[in-house]
Amino acid sequence: MSKIKLSYVVATPELAINENVTAYQGKLEEAFEKLKMLGYDGAELMLIDPKRLELQEILNLSKKYGIEIPVICTGEVFGQEHLSFMDPDKKVRNNAIERMKEIIDFAEPFEAHVNVGRLRGRFYPEIPKEESLSWLYSAFEQITDYASDRNVFIILEPIPYIFCNNINSTQDGIEVIKKVNKDNFKLMIDLISVHLEDKSMERSFKEATPYLKHIHICDSNRLAPGYGNFDFQKIVSIIKSINYSGYLSVEIKQFPDRDVILKESIELIKPLIK
Numbered sequence: 001m002s003k004i005k006l007s008y009v010v011a012t013p014e015l016a017i018n019e020n021v022t023a024y025q026g027k028l029e030e031a032f033e034k035l036k037m038l039g040y041d042g043a044e045l046m047l048i049d050p051k052r053l054e055l056q057e058i059l060n061l062s063k064k065y066g067i068e069i070p071v072i073c074t075g076e077v078f079g080q081e082h083l084s085f086m087d088p089d090k091k092v093r094n095n096a097i098e099r100m101k102e103i104i105d106f107a108e109p110f111e112a113h114v115n116v117g118r119l120r121g122r123f124y125p126e127i128p129k130e131e132s133l134s135w136l137y138s139a140f141e142q143i144t145d146y147a148s149d150r151n152v153f154i155i156l157e158p159i160p161y162i163f164c165n166n167i168n169s170t171q172d173g174i175e176v177i178k179k180v181n182k183d184n185f186k187l188m189i190d191l192i193s194v195h196l197e198d199k200s201m202e203r204s205f206k207e208a209t210p211y212l213k214h215i216h217i218c219d220s221n222r223l224a225p226g227y228g229n230f231d232f233q234k235i236v237s238i239i240k241s242i243n244y245s246g247y248l249s250v251e252i253k254q255f256p257d258r259d260v261i262l263k264e265s266i267e268l269i270k271p272l273i274k
Helices: 028-038 055-065 075-079 090-110 129-148 170-180 191-197 201-208 232-241 258-273
Strands: 004-011 042-046 071-073 113-116 154-156 185-190 212-217 246-250
Touching (some): 004 028, 004 232, 004 258, 028 042, 028 055, 042 246, 055 090, 071 090, 075 090, 090 113, 090 129, 113 129, 113 185, 113 212, 129 154, 129 170, 154 170, 170 185, 170 201, 185 201, 191 212, 201 232, 232 258, 246 258
Parallel strands (some): 004 042, 004 246, 042 071, 113 154, 154 185
């Protein structure tokens, strides 16, 4: 029988305050306290530089409030620091790999997975695709080997073409995972990507089943569940039908009010996953 838990994406303090960040922004202890009070199981941490964080302090908060850290989200490593595995500048590519290794070290004590979304980078018109792909797969090789020694899973996130020009659909992600062929290299799904790129949500979840480790949820407009036109009863039913065990993690624009949507998200989703 599947066991589904609910988490919310929380930004760590070193992220610059930005309305485009799809995470709760504020003091970490305040966020953890609210998550616990509302009934969340976990906090997915969105960070950019673990060297600027106090690992033990966050471990203590996790224990104090009984809030798990299922995943470390790396999107703003690209968004705010512009590091990626496919950058034309070799120094930037190397820095992206080293940053990822530091994040893997940070994830290990939490037994958290580490996602790769925008951090993978993009194709550039002036660079042959074959060359860009060689950089990408070399990076995947390095980070999965490094993570394997620390019992950390790397989870690949397909991203819609309007945000990234490679690995857009669930099927694209599965193809890459098969090609890399590492036991600790798996898939995560974001509902917005399935909505914009996949032909069938039901088919995508079914095909993803052997590889799926994590799910990001939002409504059809990237806002909180209930603010768009997704049928969450149907979506959760699909997820249950594949016997998924793991986290649904709310990753959304913080509109109209961070505390209101924190509460409304769990009020809509929690009854569906029980």
